[in-house]
Amino acid sequence: MGQSQCTAFPLPQDHPRFTYAVMTAPLIDPFARAITYLRVSVTDRCDFRCVYCMSENMTFLPKKELLTLEELDRMCSTFVRLGVEKLRITGGEPLVRRDIMTFFRSMTRHLDSGALKELTLTTNGSQLERFADQLFDAGVRRVNISLDTLDDQKFADITRWGRLPQVIRGIDAAQKAGLRIKINAVALKGFNEAELPRITEWCAERDMDLTWIEVMPMGDIGNEDRLDQYWSLKDVRAEYENHYTVTDLAERSGGPARYVRLEETGQKIGFITPLTHNFCESCNRVRLTCTGELYMCLGQEDMADLRAPLRAHPTSEVPLEEAIRAAIEHKPKGHDFDYSRQTVDGRMSRHMSHTGG
Ligand code: SF4
Secondary structure (H helix, E strand, O other), rough: OOOOOOOOOOOOOOOOOHHHHOOOOOOOOOOOEEOOEEEEOOOOOOOOOOOOOOOOOOOOOOOHHHHOOOHHHHHHHHHHHHEEEEEEEEOOOOOOOOOHHHHHHHHHHHHOOOOOOEEEEOOOOHHHHHHHHHHHOOOOOOOEOOOOOOOOHHHHHHHHHOOOHHHHHHHHHHHHOEEEEEEEEEEEEOOOHHHHHHHHHHHOOOOOEEEEEEEEEEEOOOOOOOHHHOOHHEEEEEHHHOOEEEEOOOOOOOOOOEEEOOOOOOOEEEEOOOOOEEEEEHOOOEOOOOOOOOOOOOOOOOHHHHHHHHOOOOOOHHHHHHHHHHHOOOOOOOOEEEOOOOOEOEEOOOHHHHOOO
16 A cells, blocks of 8 residues: 555544645545556557557657656656555557656655555567566566467567567566566457467466457457457367366456466466456556546546646646546446447447557
8 A cells, every 4th residue: 555645544624734634545436446556558659560459550649748757757656655556557568668767767666665566567578678677677577468479470460560589589588687477468369269279388388477368349440350350268268178177266356357277287377358257346447548548447438637637736746636536436337348239339439559458
């Protein structure tokens, strides 16, 4: 819990510190869920153009729209003060943001104080060869790497601009630096179905965790038909059962992931099934975009602009804290995705790259 969480509360209302006491109470939403996990997108840009995420010719946001590194620090530090214990840095590709290591290093102080329990990131791996050691030095211990195939040509096809050997070198560097790695693979029908055993065994050999993610109905990304690509994780799991002895694990992370163990390899495999299972009752997270919009739920359009109070009050965090609290009051009970009809109801109009996946 955040270091400055109030211990003297309640104070009388005429007490000079009353406002401070209220402002530093932890973030609890209307459904009694404590908000302890913030995902922060630090850029909408990426050096890949994955077909399910971006179109080939993207128009990115002008620089002035983006939170500066200092603003990101103020924003994240405020959330940490309000009880956020886990920060996941995302993008786009977070490591293509100029000087992003300055931001990671600035977050180290919250790890050192004990207020922040984990600083982590989701990356495509392309820049890890360059940054793995610096990330470890900043206090990062675990990294999620998005990787959908181990076939060079398929990798180039699905990422358009990415090259697999560069990512493998990044993984090598990350493991050498001491970072624990989880591979996130998007389950895509007709694309990586046949690679399931190969990817699984490759992860086992390298002692990396593996999570499969269902495609989500987000964004208008050209010709890709999300319903055609949909490979149900129920079917992914059934595929595992064809190859391994699969045991369900009770472990929960407050998010959509469910886990099984493969008895033959001892591996833990995660399944993120935001569409087919309801995980909302234990949701502990909110998402901040690179422009300072706070999304309380991945499946809802409702958001709060936190950039305006941040920029309007450069020397006080009180208006920002008030805006965060007001936003959390609107965190919905659950999400709206629905694949049950042939049109995708609940479809989102923003790209995953903007909200950080
Ligand atoms: S999925 Fe990730 S790596 Fe691919 S284009 Fe989107 S942000 Fe970049």
